[in-house]
Amino acid sequence: AQKVTQAQTEISVVEKEDVTLDCVYETRDTTYYLFWYKQPPSGELVFLIRRNSFDEQNEISGRYSWNFQKSTSSFNFTITASQVVDSAVYFCALSERSFGNEKLTFGTGTRLTIIP
């Protein structure tokens, strides 16, 4: 069975600090995709990034960066120079193939609070 663990339930940092959200996954698939979604207080789910299992290159998008390490089955997300607007619940997810179909298995989320 697929599993995604986000051990950090809640994190609070002061604005402008850097923060890393951890994600560890388990899968038997050799080909899989990992995702991060953001859920701001308004409630919608916003797609941030996807990464396939063959691409271990780190990715940077503005203040966001992602570190994928297959050796440790981790896909961590770092926000540099955090801002109040980054306050949200962040979900890591794993794309799972079940009988040829796809579904996302989500972690339990990390609630990030940026203190002004």
Added chain:
Amino acid sequence: DTAVSQTPKYLVTQMGNDKSIKCEQNLGHDTMYWYKQDSKKFLKIMFSYNNKELIINETVPNRFSPKSPDKAHLNLHINSLELGDSAVYFCASSHLGDRASPLHFGNGTRLTVT
């Protein structure tokens, strides 16, 4: 321009009632989903439809019945509502088989059963 839209946004009803949530996507995707988010924010898939055909049914009570009249619509009907059904229900869509296709979610429907 809304990609995945679901209605209503809020739904308050009493135990025992029957209610429906509608979902529509204009992304041309062939697969649609219903996810449930409980009070602890845990997200779990309920159903998945591909080209109007049910392909994933995750041990959801029979009181929940999805209906897909066409590829762009996936509605969720719930019979005999129970207190435990209170949650936020998200509709989503994607391309099946394209594992790089991220799910596009609607804004959610907050269901409160009293």
